[in-house]
Amino acid sequence: MAIKIGIVGMGGIGNTHARCYKADPLAQLVAVCDVIKEKADKAANEHNVQAFYCIEDMMKAHPELDLIDVTTSGFDNGSWHYEPVMKALDAGFNVMVEKPISNDNDEAREMVVTAQKKNLYLGCNLNHGFTGPADKAKELISQGKIGAPVYILHKVGFNGSEYSYKPLPKDGPMRRFAGPYSHAYAFLSHPFSLMRSFGGDITHVQAFFDKPGGRKSANDLMWSINGINVKYQNGSIGYILSQRGDAIFGLGGWWSFEMAGTKGTFCIENCVEKLYYWDGSKPASMGTMQAEVFDFGTTDFGITFNNRLHAFLEDMTNKVPPEHIRGSGRDALATLEYTVAAIKSFEEGGALVRPRALPPLHGTPGFVV
Template structure:
């Protein structure tokens, strides 16, 4: 299958794993990088053997490039993705799709008008762990799913992150930081969400940096730091998702669990591609570990872009798609909105449960991506 020529915009920390993607996914051919910091772009180009270093404008003008991977900061996602679509490029963007729901809708409408694809991270749901969990659910191992829980509870990033301020500004917070992983996994496992209810709070008005390099600096808190969402799925299941930067003493809660009429499925951290899966069937005395039945259980970021590239060539739907990313974005906003307005919020932007990956897909058997 003919490779898809790709340009990467944004060469920050996360770019490394994407620039490695062609070594795992033969459909991708990264031919250029661009960044506002040209020196950084040049360094990445040398490190990952990328032929060209461009400005953004030069990249979008290059007719050889079919697809752009947008790794800019979230507030630039809309502007860069819009420009790439207007230039006739397919786009795969890091999460979130945009900051604003209406802007996200505009991007998808433009892409449809121009016959282009928009894909969006996270693509961890395409890893071996969550694909195996999906297979277990589809095979009826736990019966009909009736409920789900997800927990991301911690003390916040000010103890380790070199620039934690963003996490406490509007558009930040634990839900917008980690919610996309959990919500994308839920939609993959259970299907679309139709209604949400939320309750939010902040335990502290200011956070104190505890990293040695910036110890004692105060960060004003401008967004909720403990966010609880109730999720009503179209299939009838009810979910609970709690994300928090206010849990200072740790937790013994699981990352995710799915509860069915015949048993319980313990799902590993959706921020990862692998992890331990456990099932406790009705009547059993304990959980038993289930081996992974799919590949790509290591850090395989880029698999979503590779699946989209194969979909472009094969003329099928891609899995980490813009419609799902838009629903995830709307759900996160709606949880916060529900808390402020004190009411249920109906989700307006529809999506479909993405197809499970073909069984047997591996690095040595990538033609199965064509299915």
């Protein structure tokens, strides 16, 4: 039976989620909600569902909903997530929330703990890892073709230059990025989710932030360039380079993820496009070694939304225990704690910071991974 869904927040991302659900056989979109009446009405008309203007009315009218998807925005793209998420959880509804889970780690932690106590699903749209190349990378790891981890390098952000930079307008929706750490809060959940998914839990963070001269002269507060060193619990190391349209990315495109192990190395190019694999059993040389290339035949980043939301619907349909779903709220909290640690490190001149520990998992009796 299809999962009945109501969406809260009908901006661009909310409508993207709606189209994904309309195309998914596991989903039935029932209602949309936005505090701005025109947005709710327009979305309801487009998707042929009922419109609501507050979440309480939607939950009261449709107690049969299996899932409430929160795609509101706010400062740093996350400050408006807490209130609707908590209202939905308190009322006993499962929740999917857009990334970042919040721009406040205490609020995010409360969401996660509440979902755990109520045994509800809480997922987050950490969509960058739901791709063909990422699946192939996990296959290589499971086949023992990577070996013990050595390092991870992740470059991700937005292509741009000083020619394309435009200062933020004085008003309007883009003002949500007006804070000094707006890029960090709004975006680093993606690279940190990949770093953790492939490398495991991060125990140490050191960060350096900057902004180019164009932003400085425009009095732009945002620290748009983030260089972050990490150390993993397993002893390996990693590095994230993220920037928000300040330069053109070179090799690997706007999104490249390289993981090296003692038996082999892979690199994902442009998130959805290709995976390169270098076999460590082949003779090594000082030159560029020949890679095995897996081309996934797409350049459409938009498919990550379909893939990620479908995975969540699969987990719900298959009754996967909430603590074992893919892209959980707890996973999202981890990325936010790493982001907070990176900000603290930068503010302390590049000091080594240990991220706050996650809430403990209690587990589901009878379920063993």
